[in-house]
Each structure stands twice: as C-alpha cells, then as structure tokens.
Amino acid sequence: MKTVGIVGLGLIGGSLGLDLRSHNFNVLGISHRQETCEKAKQIGAVDEYIVLSENSEVDEVKTKLLQGVEIVFICTPIDKITPTLKRLIPYLLPKTIVTDVGSVKTPIVQACSQLWDYFIGGHPMAGTARQGIEAAQNDLFVGAAYVLTPTETTPLVARERVEEIARSLGSIIYTCMPEEHDRAVAWISHLPVMVSAALIDACMSETDPKVFNLARQLASSGFRDTSRVGGGNPELGLMMAQYNQENLLRSLFSYRARLDRLIDTIKRENWDNLESILELTQRSRSEFLSSSHCSIINS
Template identity: 55%
Template sequence: MNIGIIGLGLIGGSLGLDLRACGYKVLGVSRREQVCQKATSRGAVDLASMDLATLADAEVIFVCTPIAAILPTVQQLIPHIDPATVLTDVGSVKAPVVDEVAPLWANFVGGHPMAGTADSGIEAAQTELFVSKPYVLTPVENTPSAATAKVEEIVKSIQANIYYCSPQDHDRAVSLISHLPVMVSGTLINTCHSDKQEVVKLAQQLASSGFRDTSRVGGGNPELGMMMARYNRQELLRSLQSYRQNLDTVINLIEQEDWDSLEQQLQSNHIARKQFVRE
C-alpha cells in the first residue's frame, strides 16, 4: 500500500519511519525542500517533494500539518487524488476539522495520535513513537466504514491503541488532560519567571525534576498551544474555569488553615491520579 504524509515534522516524520518499517511505501510532502531532503536521508519517506501531485498514487494520506493548515491543504490536494483515496489527519482538535473537511471529502476519517515530545521538526522524528499510545479515531455518521477500517489497519500496524469517540467528546476529554495542562504549566513557568530577579535566579539554580515534569508541556511548541486555544476554545475555557474553582478551593483551605480538609483533598488526588496515569 502507498501511504502519503503531508507535513514531515515530529508526527509526520515518526509516522513515516514506522510505516516504512512495516513495509508500506511512504510518499511525503513538505513546504520546504530542506525538510524533504532530511526526511529522505533519515528514512522517513521513500520519496519526498514539495508538490502535492506526488501523492496521486497514495491510497491513504495522513495530513500532519498544523490545525489551521488542514482545510486549505485538503482543498489544494483534492484535484490531485482519486475519490477513493482515504484522508485522515492528526490534529489535536477534532470537531472543527471534521466539520470543515468531511463535507469536502467523503472518505475522511478524523484522527489524533496521543503521542509526542517537547521537540518538533523532522530532526525530532523517532521510531516507535506511537507504540502502546492512544490513537483516537472520530468517524461520524456519514463516514464510510471501509475508510475507517483502512485507517484502523494502518494504526494497528504501528502498534498504537485505537479508541473511537465522537469529535465533540474527543475535544472535551483532551481539553482536560492535554490542553488544560499546557495552559496551567505555561502559567506556572510565567509565575516563576515573574518574581524578584534574585529569587528567580535562585529558583533557576534549584529547579530539578519536579519543576522539569510540571513545566514540560507548558514550555513546548508555542504554535501547538495557540492552536489548542483557538480551535478548542469553548472546551478549554470550560476546563480552565473548573480548574480555577478547584484552585480557589485549595487557596481557601490554606487561608483558613483547614489542614484536615487539605489532607483529604491531597489523599484524593493521590488516588485519582492512578486512574489517569499508568506507570
């Protein structure tokens, strides 16, 4: 099977590495010739080009661009591909993407691999990035079952764990466990950076694994954070408001020196975390 990838960054490049290892022929497209050359030299693609016509023979195409570029990319791609071609994306927000693309292309299956690193670009691409990681597919009522099955077959080949849900449920869930943490973590960094200069310098010298872990997502790709806020605005606001209420509760407990209630909350947090994170 020929598989196309548009956007050869961390996700697109990592997909290419694993798909080629599975025996698929991978055709890549990037806006920059330098990226095409790097993707080829790294073995992420069999052939790379800046021309979307390169993907004319692809049976399935993964659109791995930033969210804002998905719709215009599909619009530019349509004249070059057969109506039977299956399109899917890897965007971290699904409802706006599916609402825009599905009416243009019947064989479109929304997708979101829940994998990544703090780094970006083809240089950051790595093998087995998706192994045992969640990979969400969001087909809607009119999505052909054959198109969904084809994407599922490919996702299973890279050993990701497939989950199905509606685009709306996806966006609400990821606002809690992905988009909210980015904003909270970013606010943490800003708070630490805004104290007195001598205190900031001392904090920088003392920062260790705890700060590294809690600040990682907030210090990641700014473009990705902007796309989360812009395209999942309502669900992110809902999550931020809920977080603010919980933060106010903790502030109140400390102000009132209600140590018993605070301990109960911390104990509850300790138990609840295990239901989200498997270590």
C-alpha cells in the same frame, strides 16, 4: 506495495514515515520546503517526495504520484489541515482515504468531511518536546493512544484501513465522536498546557534576584515534569486554544474554582480540610491513570 502520502514532515509526519516504511509501505512525503523533503529522504522517512508550496503548481508527474496514493495523512498544524485538503482534492482519486493527526477534531472533521467523502479524523497521542523532521524517531506510536473520530457518514473502509495502519504502529485504538474527543483532551492535554504555562509565568514573576536564581538552581524533577508541556511549541498551544476554545475554557474555569478553594483553605489555615483534599487527589490520580486505557470507547 501500497503507497501512503504524508503531508507535513515534522515530528509526527516524519516518525509516521519511518514506521510505515519499516512495515513495507511506500511513503510519498509532501512538504512546502525543499530542505525538509531532502532531510526526510536522507533519514529514511520517505521514498520519494513532492515540494508543494502555496505558489507551486502540481504538474503531471506530481499528479501521477498523488493518484498512486492509497491513504493521505495530513500532519500539518491544525489551521492548515482544511486548506491542505482543499489543495489536494483536484489531484486525488475519488476513493483515496484522507485522515489527519490534529489534536482538535470537531471543526476539522466538520469541514473536511464536507470536502471529502473518504475523510476520517484521527489523533495519535504521541510526541516529544522536540519539533521538526530532525526529531522524527522510530516507534513513536508504540503503546500510545490513537483516537479515530468517524461520523455516521464515514465510509467503513476508511475507518478500517486507518485503524489497521494505526494498529500496525503498535498504537492502542480508541473510537469516539469528535465532540467527545475534544472535551476529553481539554482536560488531559489542553488544560495542562495552559496550567503549565501559567506556572512558568508565575515563577518568572519573582522580583528578588537572589531568590529567583536560587529557585532556578533548585528546580529538579518536580518542576521539570510540571513545566514541560508549558514550555513546548507555542503554535500548538495557540491552536489548541483557538480551535477548542469552549472546552478549554470550561476546563480552565473548573480548575480555577478548585485553585480558589485551595487558596481559601490555606488562608483560613484549615489544615484538616487541606489534608483531606490532598488525600483525595492522591487516590484519584491512581484511579484516573489506571483507567487511561479502559475499553469504554475502545474499538
């Protein structure tokens, strides 16, 4: 039975553990918190675990466990991925495959590929509004995009093995360059978080208590849908902005230009033009989403 290591036992790491165990993998969970490891064991997300805090030492038993791992999935926040790999390197066998699940790829792939020959960037685009090991669930990755970002130096065996595992989870595999990934997700993931956050912030600026309370009471599916990602994990949104700053700013500036155009159109009462814009976006949304699983960069 193959052993997979999962560092970071939150929503993604815990869900990954549940699914891999159901596919007959032995899962070694690694977290800096004892209680998280125990919870992961309790819900069946890991077979065994290592508590590996910043100050803890890796003893002989832990070293033996780590050297028995075929693949390591680093499921920590973006800013912890590279430091985590550095911490693990002394205890891994030379051909252990390492991958991550971060939503930004270019800086991670650049740093980690220099540290470890058998590293390949990955991004399973799945999640829920909930966080932590308590949110872990079976089949989270079924039907979800799983992006792999190999470089020219990525060993073929690393790509093939991670792809094989991702397919076993029911994911749809896409392969592209790290830079292409970051530009694409800036549009469809990172920009919506910031726009949604601004929407919530704008609504909170209403100064008439009666109107404010009425708006809250009337808020239904439209507002809930458009505000959902802006009300998510602040740490994740911060990491998106810090690690994908250039691409996020590019998409925000483009969005602002179109928002300004709408404002100007409404101020001028140019209703025919507004109708044309809305008709175009109605058609464009269907066209855009219908190609969300196209094969342009599909492997």
